[in-house]
Amino acid sequence: AYDVLVVGGGPAGAAAAIYAARKGIRTGVAAERFGGQVLDTMAIENFISVQETEGPKLARELEEHVKQYDVDIMNLQRAEKLIPAAEQGGLHEVKFANGASLKTRSLIVSTGARWRELGVPGEQEYRNKGVAYCPHCDGPLFKGKRVAVVGGGNSGIEAAIDLAGLVAHVTVLEFADTLKADEVLQRKLRSLANVDVITSAQTTEVLGDGKKVNGLIYKDRVTDESKTVDLEGVFVQIGLLPNSEWIKDTLEVSKFGEIEIDNRGQTSISGVFAAGDVTTVPYKQIVIAMGEGSRAALSAFDYLIRN
Ligand code: FAD
Secondary structure, eight states: OOOEEEEOOOHHHHHHHHHHHHOOOOEEEEEEEEEGGGGOOOOOOOOOBBBOOHHHHHHHHHHHHHTTTSEEEEEEEEEEEEOOOTTTTTEEEEETTTEEEEOOOOOOOOOOOOEOOOTTTTTTBBBTEHHHSSSSHHHGGGGGGGEEOOSSSSSHHHHHHHHHHHHHEEEEEEESOOOSSOOHHHHHHHTTTEEEESSEEEEEEESSSSSSSSEEEEEEEEOOOOOEEEOSEEESSOEEEETTTTTTTHHHHHHSSBBBTTSSSSSSTTTTTEEEBBBBSSSSHHHHHHHHHHHHHEEEEHHHOOO
């Protein structure tokens, strides 16, 4: 059995594994995709002390750093169930999709988050045929074409600014009556000639010709009118969902599905900790996830020496 098993290999999980391993305790990391969301990111300019890096490079460096220590890295492992220890200080068990199971004295859950979907007709049908979630991955596919960005928060406006440099035209659709992004991003957006912003717009359908996207319908929430925008791509940027489905019936989660933790990263189950985007901690960022992962590992160590 492990002393510390980390489930999730993004920034939070990598930090947790390094901090645990540095205590000389038996540590493992199991992840569906080592690197996590960072793999889908291009320019990172707020990873403090590193002026500029790229996601795939940072993901590689995370893995290399973890590999400096005696940590078992188990990639392509999808956790499906947690069976908490029957008694205080006992072994927790994590079951994986491939049938494997791992036992551990303490567990750190750092399964992160993923993009939220619109849930409108056409979205699934045209996924990867014009409907996209990752501007950094799919932006170049729309070079010279017209796209919409659904969502006027930071990620939506960042996406719109990014895409405006590649595509012919960007329409930003925001459900609320104002954009939610930081003012500095909005200012940048307004300086771009090929971007239109439509607020109070509820996206109701993604249109296509059977093969690819050719439009989008939104309802003007002020007039109740339905309007069509002709375009070739729709980038959905309406927030992140925590990857907590596999564990949310076992421990306490918020109404958004985020794992509830205390100020030591402890969940509602003794010996089970959580860190990063999957938790209630606000501001889902790389440096925050790393700090949280480190703290969860120190808390797990503290738990181990008392149990
Ligand atoms: P994640 O990175 O989501 O990692 C989760 C890990 O858990 C992955 O290894 C995943 O495969 C694994 N996992 C999930 N479910 C399971 C399961 N059931 N079983 C096993 N493993 C599982 N932050 C910044 O600070 N600066 C930026 O510039 C920035 N830009 C971003 C751009 C994009 C496009 C995206 C998507 C995110 C960006 N972020 C940025 C946010 C940042 O990437 C996240 O806050 C950070 O990656 C969260 O780390 P995490 O370890 O909590 O989760």
